[in-house]
Amino acid sequence: MLFRTANLSQLGEFDAIIDVRTPAEFAEDHIPGAINCPVLSDEERITVGTLYKQMSPFEARKVGAALVAKNIAKHLQARFRDHPKSWRPLVYCWRGGQRSGAMCIILAQVGWAAHKLEGGYKTYRRDVLDRLATLPQNFSLRMICGPTGSGKSRLLAALADSGQQVLDLENLAQHRGSVLGRLPEQAQPSQRWFDSALLQALQKLDPARPVYVEAESNKIGAITLPDALVDTMHAGACLLVETPLEVRVAGLLEDYRHYLADPEMLIGHLQALHRFHGSKQLEHWSSLIHAGDFAALVAELLTLHYDPSYFRATSKHYPNLDLARRVPLIDLSPDALREIAKVL
Numbered sequence: 001m002l003f004r005t006a007n008l009s010q011l012g013e014f015d016a017i018i019d020v021r022t023p024a025e026f027a028e029d030h031i032p033g034a035i036n037c038p039v040l041s042d043e044e045r046i047t048v049g050t051l052y053k054q055m056s057p058f059e060a061r062k063v064g065a066a067l068v069a070k071n072i073a074k075h076l077q078a079r080f081r082d083h084p085k086s087w088r089p090l091v092y093c094w095r096g097g098q099r100s101g102a103m104c105i106i107l108a109q110v111g112w113a114a115h116k117l118e119g120g121y122k123t124y125r126r127d128v129l130d131r132l133a134t135l136p137q138n139f140s141l142r143m144i145c146g147p148t149g150s151g152k153s154r155l156l157a158a159l160a161d162s163g164q165q166v167l168d169l170e171n172l173a174q175h176r177g178s179v180l181g182r183l184p185e186q187a188q189p190s191q192r193w194f195d196s197a198l199l200q201a202l203q204k205l206d207p208a209r210p211v212y213v214e215a216e217s218n219k220i221g222a223i224t225l226p227d228a229l230v231d232t233m234h235a236g237a238c239l240l241v242e243t244p245l246e247v248r249v250a251g252l253l254e255d256y257r258h259y260l261a262d263p264e265m266l267i268g269h270l271q272a273l274h275r276f277h278g279s280k281q282l283e284h285w286s287s288l289i290h291a292g293d294f295a296a297l298v299a300e301l302l303t304l305h306y307d308p309s310y311f312r313a314t315s316k317h318y319p320n321l322d323l324a325r326r327v328p329l330i331d332l333s334p335d336a337l338r339e340i341a342k343v344l
Contacts, residue, residue, distance in 0.1 A: 003104035006090055006115040008127055014090040014115065015083075020099045021121065029192035031092070031124050032200055037075045039068045039099050068102050076106070088113045096120035125192065128199050135199070136229040138207045141167075143233060145215040145314055145321060146241030148178060148306040149248035149255075149298075151332045152214045155241060158337035159344065165211045172197050175221035176255075178306070179272045182221065184258040194223050215314060234317050238324035239344070243332070249298045251332045263289045273305060 011017065017034040019026050022045050026036040040048065044067045052060035080087075089107060093099035096119045107114035117123070144152045153170060160166040174188045175181045182188075189197070205211055215238070218230045225233075243251075259266040267286050274282055281304075288297040314321055327340060 002108040003101075003114045003116055005096075005118045007118050008124060010115075011090065014088050016087070016089045018089050018091045018103065019121070020091060020093050020103050025094070025121075028190045029121075029125070029196055031121070032196065034092075035079075037079060037103070039071045039093075039103055040064070041071075044071075065102075068099065072103055072106050076110070080107075083112070085111050086113075088115070090115050090117055092117035092120045092124075094120050095122050128195050131199055132195060132202075132226040133228050135202050136226065136232045139202075139205060139211050139232065140207075141232055141236035142210045142212045143215045143236040143238045143318060143320075144212060144241060145238050145318060145324060146243065146327075147248070147310045148302060149252040150241045150243040151248075151251060151329045151337070152241055154251075154332055154337055155327070155329070155340060156212060156214055158334070158341040159212050162338065162341040164341070164344075165205050165209050167201060167205070167211050167213045169198075169214065169216055169220060169225065172201065173220040173223040175223065177216055177220045180256065180259065180266075180269055182269070188221050188223060191223060195226070198226070198229075215318060217313060234319070236318075236320065238318055238320045239327050240321065240324035241327045241329055243329040245299060245302065247330060247332060248302060249295055252298050252302075253294060260294055276305060 006013070011031070017031055019030050019034040019036050020039045021030075021036070022038050022040060022042045023036060024042045026034075026038070030036070044064075048060050048064040048067070051063055089112060091100045091103045091107070091114060096117055100116045100120060104114040104116045119126075144155060146152050153168075153176075156166050156168060160168070170177050170181075172189075173194055174183055174186050176183070188194075213233060213236070215233065216225065218225050218227075253260070259269075267289055270282060270285055285297055285300065288294070288300075327344070329336070329340065
């Protein structure tokens with residue numbers, strides 16, 4: 001063998017981590033810090049896979065080898081040409097098989113100390129899941145509870161600015177965690193990408209210090225939280241944010257102003273509540289939207305839907321809520337939140 005192999009514990013020993021999978025595979029998730037140098041494009045991988053199934057493995061390998069050689073040559077000319085002989089790259093593909101092996105052979109022939117990751121991305125993915133099954137239990141979580149619009153996310157940001165440790169799950173999931181929580185022009189990441197980002201965030205935290213987290217359900221949009229994290233959240237000490245309804249409405253109108261510019265999108269997203277409230281209520285809310293009375297709409301959504309469901313869920317899953325320290329928030333301005341953060 002012209003190249004050596006390495007395992008996950010050796011990631012820090014290399015000058016570059018090269019992911020040779022397709023751009024689509026890389027976009028779904030990858031080892032942190034890796035660069036994408038695909039040996040097959042998304043279209044080329046489909047072509048080779050079709051040949052493998054419909055003709056024969058031999059025909060697929062002939063075509064695939066030519067494509068891989070062409071693409072590796074492009075990377076040598078464009079991305080690797082200025083690296084010194086001492087450069088040490090680690091290469092991986094899906095399972096540590098032919099794609100990473102082909103790249104390693106060429107790099108080793110040039111004279112670089114190329115290594116292939118044992119087991120490829122699948123080994124990394126398994127390690128992420130294993131760590132997420134245990135790591136959250138090492139932390140003492142302080143859960144910020146309170147109904148929708150009470151300023152939990154803003155308080156979390158203020159705590160971070162004041163030097164406290166926070167875990168911002170909604171930011172990682174790119175979603176505000178409700179029926180209307182989709183961010184404008186921002187798709188959620190894949191579950192795998194979220195898991196990798198979550199593990200990185202947890203690894204940066206100090207277990208000896210408390211970590212502030214916003215109380216969430218086990219799902220944020222399409223993203224599912226690891227069971228170990230959910231269990232640790234449920235067992236955490238609670239802070240209960242208390243914010244007047246009118247302050248909550250004003251804050252939500254500010255945070256969700258993209259809906260004000262697209263009433264039809266708002267009406268469409270509200271259809272998800274039909275099974276809870278029926279056609280008549282949805283028609284009423286649509287009429288408020290068409291009339292531009294968004295403040296009345298938000299107030300009704302809070303009192304009729306979000307608040308009852310939130311307190312049912314938190315009282316069921318957060319047993320320490322009855323012992324929660326109460327945090328009155330009558331002002332959601334940055335200055336007011338900074339003062340609250342200092343007190344906490």
